[in-house]
Amino acid sequence: MNRNSLLGLCAVIIAAAAALVPVLWAATDYLHNGTAVAATPADQADLIKRGEYLARAGDCIACHTVRGGKTFAGGLPMATPFGTLYTPNITPDDQYGIGKWSVDDFYRAIHTGHSKDGSLLYPAFPFASYTRITRADSDAIFAFLRSTPPVNVPSRPHELKFPFNNRNLLIGWRTLFFREGEFKPDPTKSVEWNRGAYLVEGLGHCSMCHTSINAVGGPVTSAQFAGGLIPLQNWYAPSLTAAEGGLGDWEISDIASLLKTGVSPRGAVFGPMADVVHNSLQYLSDDDIHAIATYLKTIPQKKEAPETMQMETSEAYGSELLQQGQKIFHDQCAKCHAENGLGMPPNFPPLANNQSIQMQSAVNPIRMVLNGGYPPSTAGNPRPYGMPPFAQSLSNQEVAAVVTFIRKSWGNKGTAVSPQQVANLRSAPLD
Structure with a gap:
């Protein structure tokens, strides 16, 4: 799931999903007073509906669906400075998708960046942000994905340059740039602010685009949210801090309008961000959009983004x-x-x-x-x-x-x- 931006977060008719309840995986039981209790069809339908909403917030469709292709069947090429990655099939197909994954396998993937077989996932999959997602939200997303139609399409192998095709090298990357752990609310902030922080820093994985990356593909954490050029796409994701593109002097209503509709009295979104609004943000509730806007207004100024090479004129x-x-x-x-x-x-x-x-x-x-x-x-x-x-x-x-x-x-x-x-x-x- 991905700033390339997270990146269009999966319309599925809930009524149709509910019809699939009898064949859903058995791990939908929940605990009541410490005892496992089988989920009812109504419980399952609610879980799927919630998972669909969260998958929208995470912009899963943007990376796992080729334009004109089957939803979540993967195969989207993602060009990077290290070669081309192809997104995997995440439909509930037993052969090529996540049909044989357990709810624990799924949580481990988004929380720790390990696939079902234990292999390390490339950080184009934003597990460094998704690690903040709660277990309950992870389980809901999994329930939704398991309710979608299976697509029997194999995932295309990555085409990475040597030595980046050696997954073992990711151990070094993870040591430098990955810190595992669910989101912890800030007790000094409001519930709304914390909800916005959870969506921006976790599900939304906004830092994937709005934070510069270094030569080895790691985020420049000292300049988090200070903007950056999206590699090989040649679009600039502006700063979200109080510097050049900060939102501190924007009205909440203008930020909310921009996120929800793509336009506001202060400007409009184009390029990759237009896809995010179209596929993801427009489907979020007004409360969640307001929470995101509330959080974005308060992101503190840290350090300027690294300078981009730019021809100067006299x-x-x-x-x-x-x-x-x-x-x-x-x-x-x-x-x-x-x-x-x-x-x-x-x-x-x-x-x-x-x-x-x-x-x-x-x-x-x-x-x-x-x-x-x-x-x-x-x-x-x-x-x-x-x-x-x-x-x-x-x-x-x-x-x-x-x-x-x-x-x-x-x-x-x-x-x-x-x-x-x-x-x-x-x-x-x-x-």
């Missing part, structure tokens, strides 16, 4: 780009985003005082101008307004010019970007 050339970009903006962008950069939110987000425009990394605004895109289609915003692509109509210098203008106008404090940066991103994958 002051004179930056001024030239700024002037050229002003005309391009007037001709191509002002109709939607307004001459003063305030836009017409939420359909056309503001560019003035927009944190995502001013970040140290200019990757996201460059990609938006090149490729365009849409916020996610959600129940709260079923027909989102889109951004047209300009890759075919604007040269690298023209894109650099208009992005420079946007990053340095209306009080924005971004830096100029270079045509070489645009050229480097022109052929970047779209998702």
Whole structure:
């Protein structure tokens, strides 16, 4: 289950799931006064429904379902600097899925990062975050997965470079970067804050995208949630701390709207985060969304994310780009985003005082101008307004010019970007 982001968290009709109750695994008993008691069909149906919700919160579908393929059948390629990983089949198929797994096997996998056979799981599976999930929530997710239709499709073997194809090397990675343990509430914080922390740090595995990784694929823990470039996807996950992209000065309602619908008066989500909202966050309850927003507002400033390599322009050339970009903006962008950069939110987000425009990394605004895109289609915003692509109509210098203008106008404090940066991103994958 995964920032690549966790990453679209599995629509299953509960009525159909309930019909499968007679054939579900026997480990659904529960304890009453210390004595095992067989779960009733109603108990089982409730457990499955709760597990479906939690699987949405964990964005399981994002990684374990190929676009257009069978739900949870795996096979999604995940490109990494070390080679390509393919996600496994987690349907209840006995041959290729988790049909022969026990509830204990499943909990051990998400809590300790060990598969049923004891082998070490690669950390693309976010067990370093999922270890915080409670046993009760793990059991519910397992019940839900066991209620889904089995798919008899083998998992594709990973294609990792030597020596990363040796799982035994993961022992070193785990020693450095993995700490096992369920989430412990902070008694000095509210119940709502703790619920938000549990979802963000555990099921949501937000740090997978919003924390930079080092050369061996480990998180830079000193800069947790301080943002980072998603490897090989060329999207920048902004800081969630009080620095460049922090949410401390946002209204709770604006954060909640962004998470639930993909748009808010402060901006809209695109790229990988749009998938997270579409497949996961829009299905969460208003209470859980509010809890996440409450927690995100309080994430303290730690350390800035490691600097990303970025072509710099001279002051004179930056001024030239700024002037050229002003005309391009007037001709191509002002109709939607307004001459003063305030836009017409939420359909056309503001560019003035927009944190995502001013970040140290200019990757996201460059990609938006090149490729365009849409916020996610959600129940709260079923027909989102889109951004047209300009890759075919604007040269690298023209894109650099208009992005420079946007990053340095209306009080924005971004830096100029270079045509070489645009050229480097022109052929970047779209998702």
